[in-house]
Amino acid sequence: xxxxxxxxxxxxxxxxxxxxxxxxxxxxxxxxxxxxxxxxxxxxxxxxxxxxxxxxxxxxxxxxxxxxxxxxxxxxxxxxxxxxxxxxxxxxxxxxxxxxxxxxxxxxxxxxxxxxxxxxxxxxxxxxxxxxxxxxxxxxxxxxxxxxxxxxxxxxxxxxxxxxxxxxxxxxxxxxxxxxxxxxxxxxxxxxxxxxxxxxxxxxxxxxxxxxxxxxxxxxxxxxxxxxxxxxxxxxxxxxxxxxxxxxxxxxxxxxxxxxxxxxxxxxxxxxxxxxxxxxxxxxxxxxxxxxxxxxxxxxxxxxxxxxxxxxxxxxxxxxxxxxxxxxxxxxxxxxxxxxxxxxxxxxxxxxxxxxxxxxxxxxxxxxxxxxxxxxxxxxxxxxxxxxxxxxxxxxxxxxxxxxxxxxxxxxxxxxxxxxxxxxxxxxxxxxxxxxxxxxxxxxxxxxxxxxxxxxxxxxxxxxxxxxxxxxxxxxxxxxxxxxxxxxxxxxxxxxxxxxxxxxxxxxxxxxxxxxxxxxxxxxxxxxxxxxxxxxxxx
Amino acid sequence: xxxxxxxxxxxxxxxxxxxxxxxxxxxxxxxxxxxxxxxxxxxxxxxxxxxxxxxxxxxxxxxxxxxxxxxxxxxxxxxxxxxxxxxxxxxxxxxxxxxxxxxxxxxxxxxxxxxxxxxxxxxxxxxxxxxxxxxxxxxxxxxxxxxxxxxxxxxxxxxxxxxxxxxxxxxxxxxxxxxxxxxxxxxxxxxxxxxxxxxxxxxxxxxxxxxxxxxxxxxxxxxxxxxxxxxxxxxxxxxxxxxxxxxxxxxxxxxxxxxxxxxxxxxxxxxxxxxxxxxxxxxxxxxxxxxxxxxxxxxxxxxxxxxxxxxxxxxxxxxxxxxxxxxxxxxxxxxxxxxxxxxxxxxxxxxxxxxxxxxxxxxxxxxxxxxxxxxxxxxxxxxxxxxxxxxxxxxxxxxxxxxxxxxxxx
Numbered sequence: 033x034x035x036x037x038x039x040x041x042x043x044x045x046x047x048x049x050x051x052x053x054x055x056x057x058x059x060x061x062x063x064x065x066x067x068x069x070x071x072x073x074x075x076x077x078x079x080x081x082x083x084x085x086x087x088x089x090x091x092x093x094x095x096x097x098x099x100x101x102x103x104x105x106x107x108x109x110x111x112x113x114x115x116x117x118x119x120x121x122x123x124x125x126x127x128x129x130x131x132x133x134x135x136x137x138x139x140x141x142x143x144x145x146x147x148x149x150x151x152x153x154x155x156x157x158x159x160x161x162x163x164x165x166x167x168x169x170x171x172x173x174x175x176x177x178x179x180x181x182x183x184x185x186x187x188x189x190x191x192x193x194x195x196x197x198x199x200x201x202x203x204x205x206x207x208x209x210x211x212x213x214x215x216x217x218x219x220x221x222x223x224x225x226x227x228x229x230x231x232x233x234x235x236x237x238x239x240x241x242x243x244x245x246x247x248x249x250x251x252x253x254x255x256x257x258x259x260x261x262x263x264x265x266x267x268x269x270x271x272x273x274x275x276x277x278x279x280x281x282x283x284x285x286x287x288x289x290x291x292x293x294x295x296x297x298x299x300x301x302x303x304x305x306x307x308x309x310x311x312x313x314x315x316x317x318x319x320x321x322x323x324x325x326x327x328x329x330x331x332x333x334x335x336x337x338x339x340x341x342x343x344x345x346x347x348x349x350x351x352x353x354x355x356x357x358x359x360x361x362x363x364x365x366x367x368x369x370x371x372x373x374x375x376x377x378x379x380x381x382x383x384x385x386x387x388x389x390x391x392x393x394x395x396x397x398x399x400x401x402x403x404x405x406x407x408x409x410x411x412x413x414x415x416x417x418x419x420x421x422x423x424x425x426x427x428x429x430x431x432x433x434x435x436x437x438x439x440x441x442x443x444x445x446x447x448x449x450x451x452x453x454x455x456x457x458x459x460x461x462x463x464x465x466x467x468x469x470x471x472x473x474x475x476x477x478x479x480x481x482x483x484x485x486x487x488x489x490x491x492x493x494x495x496x497x498x499x500x501x502x503x504x505x506x507x508x509x510x511x512x513x514x515x516x517x518x519x520x521x522x523x524x525x526x527x528x529x530x531x532x533x534x535x536x537x538x539x540x541x542x543x544x545x546x547x548x549x550x551x552x553x554x555x556x557x558x559x560x561x562x563x564x565x566x567x568x569x570x571x
Numbered sequence: 572x573x574x575x576x577x578x579x580x581x582x583x584x585x586x587x588x589x590x591x592x593x594x595x596x597x598x599x600x601x602x603x604x605x606x607x608x609x610x611x612x613x614x615x616x617x618x619x620x621x622x623x624x625x626x627x628x629x630x631x632x633x634x635x636x637x638x639x640x641x642x643x644x645x646x647x648x649x650x651x652x653x654x655x656x657x658x659x660x661x662x663x664x665x666x667x668x669x670x671x672x673x674x675x676x677x678x679x680x681x682x683x684x685x686x687x688x689x690x691x692x693x694x695x696x697x698x699x700x701x702x703x704x705x706x707x708x709x710x711x712x713x714x715x716x717x718x719x720x721x722x723x724x725x726x727x728x729x730x731x732x733x734x735x736x737x738x739x740x741x742x743x744x745x746x747x748x749x750x751x752x753x754x755x756x757x758x759x760x761x762x763x764x765x766x767x768x769x770x771x772x773x774x775x776x777x778x779x780x781x782x783x784x785x786x787x788x789x790x791x792x793x794x795x796x797x798x799x800x801x802x803x804x805x806x807x808x809x810x811x812x813x814x815x816x817x818x819x820x821x822x823x824x825x826x827x828x829x830x831x832x833x834x835x836x837x838x839x840x841x842x843x844x845x846x847x848x849x850x851x852x853x854x855x856x857x858x859x860x861x862x863x864x865x866x867x868x869x870x871x872x873x874x875x876x877x878x879x880x881x882x883x884x885x886x887x888x889x890x891x892x893x894x895x896x897x898x899x900x901x902x903x904x905x906x907x908x909x910x911x912x913x914x915x916x917x918x919x920x921x922x923x924x925x926x927x928x929x930x931x932x933x934x935x936x937x938x939x940x941x942x943x944x945x946x947x948x949x950x951x952x953x954x955x956x957x958x959x960x961x962x963x964x965x966x967x968x969x970x971x972x973x974x975x976x977x978x979x980x981x
Contacts, residue, residue, distance in 0.1 A: 306729045365915055370729045371643045372914040375870060378863055379910020386903035502740050502859065505733045540744050547741040551717075551734050555724040 058091070058129060065095055065128050068113050068145045069106035078151055085158040093159060095128040100155040104128070104145040107137060116142060157184050164194040169203050176206035181239065183210075185218035209235055216247050226258050233262035237413055241266050273413035278531045284420040286527025287427035290520060291485055293504035293511075294431060295478035297519040300508055301451060303468055305363055306374040309381035310504065311497025312388075313476045316354060317347035317483020318492045319388060322397045337402040340484060347480035354384075355476025359469045367468075381497070389494040399487040419488045426485050430478065435516055437474075447471055506550050512560025522561060526550075583795045586878050587788045594784035598777035614773045618848055621780035623888045625845035628787045630868040630880035631794060632837035637866070638874030639798055640830045641810035643728075646735030647838050648862035649742050650710035652852065654839025656746075657709055659759035659852040660693060661702030662770070666763045679761070680754045690752045699766055706843040707836045714835030715828065722824035722831075727813070736859045743857035758853025765847050776848070783844045787881070790837050794877050797833070806830055867906070870913045873920025882921060 064084050071077050081099070084092045098104045098115040105116035105123060114125035114134055123142050125134040156178070163175040172194075179187060191211040198204040212228035229247075232240045241263065248259040296310045321343040328339050335342070358380055366373045401419055408417040438444035449457040450467050458464045483496075490496060503526075511522025526546060533542035554560075597620070600612040629651050636642040668675040672682040676689055695701040717738060721731055749755035768775040797803050808816045809823045817823050846852045855861075864887075872883025887909070894902040917924055 304729075306733075362911060362915065369914075369918075371732065372918065374643070374729060374732060375863075375866060376911045376914040379867075379907040379912075379914075382903045382907030382910065386900070386907065389903075390900060498860075502737060506737060509730060509733060540748055544741045544744050547737050551720070551737060554726055554730070554734060555720050558724050558726050558730065 061092060061129060065113050066111065068095075068099075068104060069111035071145070074146070074148055074151055077145070077147070078154055081151070081155055081158065085162060091129050093162065094131060096155050096159060098128070099145060099147055100152045100159075102144060102147055104147075105142040106145065108141055108143055113145070114142075116144075153182070157182055157187070164190065164207070169200050172198075172200075172203045173206050176203065176210045179210040180206070180213045180243075183213040183217045183243075185214055188214050188218060209240075213243060216243075222255060225255055229255070229258050229262050233266055236266055236269055238270065241270065270413065276412075277414055278535070279528060280414055280416060282528030282531035283424060283524060284527070285530060286524035287420075287424040288486060288489065289500075289503055289507050289527055290427045290431060290523035291423070291482035292479070292500040293507035293523055294427075294434060294516070294519055295475040295482065296504050297508050297511070297513070297516060298434070298447075298478070299472055299475035301513045301515070303367075303471060304370055305367075305472070306370060306377065307472075307475070308374055308378040308501065309358065309384060309497075310377075310476070310479055311499070311501040312381045312384040313351040313355060313479035313497070314483040314486060314500060315388065315492075315494065315497040316351045316384070317343075317480035318399065318487035318490075318496055319392060319397070319483075320347040320350050320480065321484045321487045322392075322399050322492055325399055336400070337404060339400075340402060340405075340488075343484050344481050347484045348477040349480075351480025351483065352473040352477030355479075356469060356473040358476075359472040363472065364465065364468065385494045385497075392494070394494060396491040396493045399492050401488055405488060423485045423489065430481065431516065431520055434478065438516065443467075443470070506547070509560055510550055510553065512557075512562035515560075515562040518560055518562030580795070580799070582878055583791060586881065587791055590784045590788035590791070594781040594788070597784075598781050601777050602774060614776060617773075617776050617780050619892065621776070621783050621848045622845060623885050624780070624783040624787050625841045625848070626865075626868065626888055627881040627884040628783070628790055628841035628844070629838050629865055630872070630884040631787070631790055631877065632834040632841065633865050633869050634874055634877065634880040635794055635797070635834045635837070636827075636830050637869060638876070638880075639803065639806050639810060640827055641813075642827060642831060643732045643866065644735045644831070644834075645732045645859060645862050645866065646737075646739035647834070647865055648859075649735075649739035649857055650714060650835040650838035651842035651845070651865075652742070652746075652854075652856035653710045653713065654706045654842030655846040655852040655856060656753060656759065656842075657696075657702055657705040657839070658843035658846045659762075660696040660705075660753075661699060662762040662765060662847060663759050664693070664697040665765065666761065669763055670761070678754070678759070680757065681752070684749060686752075692752065703843070706839050710835040710839030710842075711832050714832045718828045718831040719824075722827045725824070736862070739857050739862055740859050743854055743859070746854035746857060754853070756854065758851060758855075759846075760851040760853070762847065762850055770847050770850065779844065779848050783848070786840055786844060790840075791877055791881070793833075793837075797830075798877070802826070802829075864906070867910055867913065869920075871909060871917070871920055873922030873924075876920070876922045876926075879920050879922035886921075 061084065064080060067080050068077070071080060081096065084096060095104060095113070095115065103115055103117065104113065105125065106113045107125075113128055115128050115131070116123040116125050118124075118139070119136070122136040122138055124136050125142070126132060127134055159175075163171050164179075166172055166175070179191070188211060191207060191214065195204060195207045195211065198207055209231060212231040215224055215228040216232075229244065232244055244259050244263050244266070248256055248263055251259065292311075292314055295313070296307065299305050299307050299310070321340065324343040324346060325336070325339045328335050328342075358377070362376050362380065363373055366376055405419040405422055408415055410416070436444075438447060446457070446462050446467050449460070449462060450464055450471075454464060457467075486496070486500075490499075507519060507522045507526055510526060511518030511520070529549075530542055530546050533545050536542075537545055597612055597617060600610055601614060601617050604611045606613075629647065632650075633644060633647045636644055663678040666678065670679040670682075672679055674682050677686060681689075696705070717735075721734065726734065745751055746753055746758075747756055753759065762770050764770055765775065765779075768778070798806065805816065805821055805826050808821070809826050813823050816826075842852075842856075865884075868884040868887045869880040870883070871887055872881065873879030890905065891902065894905055913920070919927070
């Protein structure tokens with residue numbers, strides 16, 4: 033709450049700095065402000081605050097906000113009032129109205145104007161009313177929101193005036209809501225309160241719900257019935273939104289799973305190689321992003337927003353290169369022995385983890401969000417963060433790119449030929465060892481670019497990959513091997529299923545349930561949802 | 572029977588006698604010999620080697636399913652941990668009113684979590700016989716149910732490995748929960764006594780050591796009995812050619828299920844012996860990484876040999892103790908290198924290498940004598956044909972007709 037309030041104040045102050053007109057009766061304001069130096073007791077201070085606010089001049093925001101933050105000082109020698117900021121043993125002073133620099137004073141020679149929580153609340157409410165007159169619609173909306181949350185019946189006349197003056201529809205709607213919330217607290221006739229309840233119910237979000245729930249508990253008769261009817265209605269519509277939000281969370285988790293699993297689906301599907309070091313390829317991609325960002329931070333700070341785009345090809349090359357080395361150095365000697373491949377790649381994963389730990393240290397490394405990936409926006413009652421949305425888009429882009437490579441390029445054709453019938457493909461002149469090596473490199477490279485995306489939502493640590501390996505295997509096994517569409521459907525259905533079980537069973541139990549369900553599912557369809565069919569399958 | 576006592580069966584006999592004599596000698600050297608004597612075995616060593624023996628039993632149990640039946644279980648740590656938890660529950664009940672909160676019925680963590688009465692699944696664990704039964708029943712039952720589902724629907728190869736890993740992962744998550752009633756994150760610890768003996772006392776430690784050694788000896792004997800029986804031959808047949816065995820009329824899934832369940836029971840016993848010696852059991856034992864480490868012990872020693880996994884477990888764990896003490900940052904490199912090196916260069920483990928060396932040594936001698944009789948210079952390389960034949964050992968792992976090329980996942 034205080035943070036919100038601070039933010040509001042900052043907005044207000046910024047707006048004022050840009051638009052504050054030179055006030056005619058500045059002298060009168062200064063005289064009132066000067067009274068802070070001699071005031072005794074909180075009620076008297078409050079009287080001065082109200083007097084200042086009554087002047088209706090936006091210029092008083094600054095001293096009032098400073099007072100609320102405990103930054104209003106007066107000089108003991110001449111009782112002049114300043115806004116102060118502590119710096120070491122001194123206090124930096126500035127003019128309360130213009131903000132002009134007024135030198136420094138030692139702490140001992142100035143004194144703080146005392147303030148308590150009751151006074152802060154008063155100031156906050158008053159500031160809300162004051163900013164209703166601001167020129168910036170955003171500031172007016174913010175003010176209306178604050179007033180909605182801190183309903184004050186005495187503000188109704190001011191709100192009525194502001195509503196009459198308001199020309200922007202969206203701001204007007206907010207002002208009317210603020211008025212409605214104030215009306216509920218006032219002693220206006222019941223009819224008007226009923227209208228107010230309807231108005232607030234129409235807002236439909238959680239704040240309105242909590243306000244009405246609180247109101248329902250405190251009132252009786254028709255009003256209580258109306259309020260409880262409104263609460264029920266809002267609850268059911270909020271439940272739909274909550275379900276939608278769960279779907280979104282599920283899709284978001286699914287996109288992460290898809291990114292982590294899709295490379296695995298290629299290597300497992302085409303080559304039958306269980307690559308336990310796949311998670312470490314993801315980790316290498318994440319660390320590549322970290323290194324790219326470090327270089328950008330120290331050498332080219334302007335490029336920071338481009339860091340992820342720069343990291344993508346590099347991560348692909350790093351992880352793909354390591355994958356190629358692993359395939360040529362180890363895996364090709366183990367073809368036909370899938371269980372031993374599993375063990376060897378597990379050994380590789382341990383070595384890679386420890387290498388990264390030795391180079392970068394065991395602690396989490398910070399990878400920043402570029403500006404276009406931070407923040408969130410809301411869609412109805414859905415809150416959607418940009419980074420999750422971009423990752424979803426990115427995972428689908430990677431998926432379709434891969435699908436294109438598999439279906440439309442000659443390399444993809446060769447890969448599919450080798451999957452379907454290795455010997456026949458070899459007889460047709462396809463160099464199967466090269467297809468194997470490049471396929472493994474491709475799968476690893478995809479894991480690397482998955483790492484770039486995951487660095488935005490997960491901790492970049494040497495253990496990053498281990499968290500994904502079991503989940504990605506589940507996706508591949510569930511979706512069916514050798515079929516990219518299966519991986520897509522598997523990832524998203526597991527993601528959504530996980531997020532839907534979470535509210536009922538808790539995060540951990542939900543995950544356990546999903547694992548048990550997969551184990552049971554394999555009973556029914558041992559080859560996954562979209563199993564390959566044909567003679568080559570039962571090799 | 573007497574014919575069996577030669578060859579590899581002699582090895583089993585030697586192993587069992589070594590284990591039995593160690594079970595007798597080490598406690599004596601620890602307890603009866605004066606601490607200043609050169610023959611005194613310090614208590615820490617008893618506890619350490621006792622722990623290794625439990626690991627060896629775990630590795631042996633994995634060998635039964637992996638080496639003889641071709642089921643690579645990546646979840647054997649789960650059976651080990653379940654056996655450990657069953658024993659831990661008994662040890663918790665033995666604390667009685669000596670816990671921090673002094674509640675005679677409830678273990679400390681339950682008092683801490685405000686539980687009013689003992690959950691039903693803790694009933695009976697104050698009796699040793701019941702706990703001892705559960706040590707075998709719980710892992711066995713899990714293996715039976717899990718295996719029944721898995722083998723019946725013919726989940727094989729890497730798929731089975733992955734779902735066993737998922738099983739232990741699910742159990743890991745479950746046991747981390749406080750509501751499960753198994754102490755959550757902290758697990759079960761702070762044990763006081765077992766069967767009325769103080770768990771910290773040297774004599775109890777020695778007793779547990781002897782029990783571990785004897786249990787291992789018994790397990791070696793049982794595994795030997797199973798694998799050399801007619802049933803063991805079917806087991807190996809399933810490993811080498813499952814479809815063919817099925818076509819010959821054997822129910823491959825039942826064969827596998829039996830081996831899997833017996834193996835899980837052995838792992839459970841290993842866990843039960845492990846817990847009083849280390850004094851704690853927590854969900855970390857379910858970590859999939861632990862189960863994979865067990866696989867490398869077995870692989871290093873040589874799977875499909877009964878003695879190999881024991882040697883592997885002892886060697887790797889001794890190496891781990893030394894590495895993590897001396898140069899901890901290199902341990903994961905060493906372990907990772909071990910995984911890669913063993914699969915690439917030692918597919919049959921140390922014992923397999925030893926056998927190969929001895930066999931080829933014997934063969935060379937025979938060839939030399941044959942050559943001498945025929946009047947050929949033995950130093951000259953033998954014809955390529957002989958090489959090729961002698962290279963083809965019985966029990967190699969490659970399937971007939973499948974060269975070293977990838978096979979798409981089934």
